[in-house]
Amino acid sequence: MTDLSLVSRFRVEGMDCASCAAKVDTAVRRIPGVAEVSVSISTETMTVTHAPGADLKALVRQVGGLGYPTTPVADRASSAPAAEEGAAPWWAAPKARLTILCAAALGLAMMVGWSIPAVETPALLLALAVGLVPIARRAVSAALAGTPFSIETLMTVAAVGAVFIGAAEEAAVVVVLFLVGELLEGVAAARARASIRSLAALVPAVARVERNGGLEEVPATSLPVGAVVLVRPGDRIPADGTVLTGESAVDEAPVTGESLPKRKAAGDPVFAGTVNGDGALRLRVTASAEDNTIARVVRLVEEAQERKAPTERLIDRFARVYTPAVIAVAALVAVAPPLVAGGDWSEWTYKALALLLIGCPCALVISTPAAVAAGLAAGARRGLLVKGGAVLEQVGGLTAVALDKTGTLTEGRPRVTDVLPAAADERAVLSYAAALGAESAHPLARAILAEAQARKAPLPPSFGSTALPGKGVEGKVGGVPVFLGSAAAAGERAPLDDAQAAAVAALAADGKSVSVLVAGGKVAGLIALRDEPRADARAGLDALKAAGVTPVMLTGDNRTTADAVAATLGIEARAELLPEDKQRIVREMQASGHRVGKVGDGINDAPALAAADVGIAMGGGTDVALETADAAILHGRVLDVARLVRLSRSVMANIRQNVAIALGLKAVFLVTTLLGVTGLWPAILADTGATVLVTANAMRLLAWRGAL
Incomplete structure (x- = not known):
């Protein structure tokens, strides 16, 4: 490549897999003057480095002749995938x-x-x-x-x-x-x-930026670094930034997977695409639209998809040797004996025709897809969706699985784990707390209300309920002044004794969120909440270990919560991770020799799902997680991850049996045909018989029940 080399970009339509990209790459490199080629399946683009005199029209014709319509594009922006409205x-x-x-x-x-x-x-x-x-x-x-x-x-x-x-x-x-x-x-x-x-x-279309002493709505994509924007309660944050003034709870689940909203105050960072909660925030933008958190996630997903090396289609690999070999052997059988040994042309032509039939790859063509189709159908009936045979093959070879915590290993929503009474009994504590937050949409309030209803605790009327940012909520329940919030804020109203303080510390050490209820100026009780593990989480992880697969937890949650859940499940935990951290850890596991599966349910998991050898989305996950992943577990059971591994191994064993049947019969009839023992009609039976046997063997997979 010289200093005079040019770079041209093209949109290439119709590429669906790695073999498509390989054919395009090989064809373009044969064009005189082409120095380098980069083909992207996910964006349907191709970048070509070439000499000034290279014939780009011939390049377009060459790729188009392969079945991939190709058009030049002016710049990188126009080569990005279009919105395709009205496609x-x-x-x-x-x-x-x-x-x-x-x-x-x-x-x-x-x-x-x-x-x-x-x-x-x-x-x-x-x-x-x-x-x-x-x-x-x-x-x-x-x-x-x-x-x-x-x-x-x-x-x-x-x-x-x-x-x-x-x-x-x-x-x-x-x-x-x-x-x-x-x-x-x-x-x-x-x-x-x-x-x-x-x-x-995920990023809002417009942002409210401070200009000339007022607010002006501008496109979020035009926000420069250093701009000051106002984000109202309930709005999505338009850019990565730092809080200047205000205090609010921000739902960071789209980016970090954090199960509970995180309090933000002056000096705290916020991410584009996250949702502001109960207070207005003024932010200073710290990254342009091209470099914000969501944009980085998009790039990470695309890069991971391009780096992934999916299993080539078995039939395409085999054809590189099998097809030319069969044609060559048949031609040799037809002409060599008559020419060399004076054999009868009619006899050897007949044998050559029989060999062509024996060599017809029909049984081999059906051996793999029949087993895959039966395996996919059996899995789908049990809520295990796999995007193709190559993925199904890879699942069985996994040696490690990285699982998200929130919504994957856990239920994805907090619930009350402990109610410790003090000046009031448990039912009264739940009644006061549920009444105070009865109209709130906050996850903790919803969990307390659900627990109160489950225990049939009465729900008295409340008046004047007011949220206190960063502290809690207060109001009157049945004429009694009540406060529910953090231990520190509660201590300002009614000091906690040593036993209560120790209980708060112990519950927090278990990864639980602790709220203190103060009623009538006294500590009425403590309520602890946590996003608890799924009922089958421990059994599912044990089943993976029994199958020789090492599980590890990757989560954006805080270290204390992650360690507490991991200890319950008997699994290693890596906590406080951003999307790029999860992807990096997956790559590190791959570099150490593991074939890695990634299980998750959120947008924050998308880069790691794409980077893993197999990405698996859990039921109830986001559309992005489901589309980025190679497989999906619709029922949200951790045990189903182990079942998916078992299904893959059953399918691969069936494929090996099918290939042995197809090739074994062909080998037998190849020898008997050349010896003159069998002719054309037995050769037909060899091909159709092998197809019937292979299909029948594959159909046995339809009876798969997923037992572990």
């Missing part, structure tokens, strides 16, 4: 139109063949041509561009071979199934790209 539905895409047309042609050909048997074969050949001609054209383009044995080549050879031995109907069906698979892959990739763009929606 065409999936069924209107070129791949969808071809799939629908091919399937319709096959259905019509079958009906014509059933009503007029004499024209069945020509009708099937015409239906086959509808789908096979575009595939064959792409196979030729790929071969000319440096990828001679692509999956398109495999499909073309398989279909032509099937026609050659009279199985036109089978060839047409295989082509339709191939097109359907490509279509589904494209839809999934498009949804994943849309999920990345949706992260930006």
Whole structure:
């Protein structure tokens, strides 16, 4: 690369997997003058470093010939994914139109063949041509561009071979199934790209900035570093910043995963996309829109997806050797004996045709997807969703799993764990506290109210309830002045004795949030709350350990709470982590030799989910977590993580059996055909028989029940 090198950017449509990117990369590097190529699947873009004289029009034609429409873009901004408002539905895409047309042609050909048997074969050949001609054209383009044995080549050879031995109907069906698979892959990739763009929606469109002694609404993307903005209660914070004045509880769950709102006062940092609570805040912006927390999360997700090395399709790997080998052996069998030893041309041509049939990869093509489809169906019925066979294969090989705390290992909401009475009994303590916060939407107030209702504690009327930022809430319940809040604030109204202070300290050491109730000028009691572990969390973690998988907790929660929950579950904890910290730890685990799964349910988990070998979203998680992850556990059970590992290992064992069946039968009939013991019809039975056996074996997975 010289100082005169130029950089050009292109939008490349239709790339759905790593093999697509590899074909594009190989094709572009063959263009004279191209020095470097970088292809991004998640953003559908390509960056090319080239000499001034490189023929970029030829580059566009070359990539377009592979089936990926390519257009140059002017700058980096325009190469980012568009919002796609009003984008065409999936069924209107070129791949969808071809799939629908091919399937319709096959259905019509079958009906014509059933009503007029004499024209069945020509009708099937015409239906086959509808789908096979575009595939064959792409196979030729790929071969000319440096990828001679692509999956398109495999499909073309398989279909032509099937026609050659009279199985036109089978060839047409295989082509339709191939097109359907490509279509589904494209839809999934498009949804994943849309999920990345949706992260930006967390940042509000406008911000209220202080200018010339007043407030002015401006686009949040235009906020410069140093600007002062006002954030009202209930608004999303428009930028990373530092609090100048005001005090409020801020919900940081979108960024850190913190289970409870965090109090913010002058000097405290805040993050873009988090939600302001009960007080107005004045902030000084500390990062531009391009560098705020949400923007960094977007970049981390995209980078992690590009670095991830997903398992190549088994069929594509095998085709690199299998397809040319079969064609070469069949050709050799047809011509070598007659030319070298004077063999009968008719006899050896017949054997060559039989070898082509034996070599037809139909049984091999179905062996893996049949097992995967059955495994995916069995898992889906039990709330285990996996995005494709490559992911299902990887899950079984995991050696470590990093799990989020809030909403994953725990229920995701606080609940009352302890009620310690003092000047009043437990029911009275709950009654006063629930009545005081009956109209509040604060998670702690909701938890206390739920506990009071569960214990059938009375709910007397309250009057004049007022929130005291940073302290608690006060009012009158049944004519009695009542305060519920922090121990420090309660101590200003009624000093805690030594036993009460020790109880507060002990509860806090267990990671619990402690509220002190003061009624009529006396300490009435203590209420402790915590986000508790799921009922099956310990059993799920023990099942992972039994399967040889090491679990670890990664959480944005505070150290005390994390350690307390981890001790209960018997797991290592890493606490007070930001999204980039979680991603860094996942990469460190990978560098130490682990194959890592990441389990989480929030936006804050998205970078780590994307960076892990397998990302698993828990039920009830955010759309971003579900779309970024490779798999999802819909019922939110920790035990289901271990069940997913067991499912993967069962599927992989089934695939190995299927491959052995398919290749074993082919090997036997290969030898017997060359020896002249079997001919064309036994060869047909070898292929169809193997397909039947492989399918039947795969269907056994439908009976999988997920027992551990």
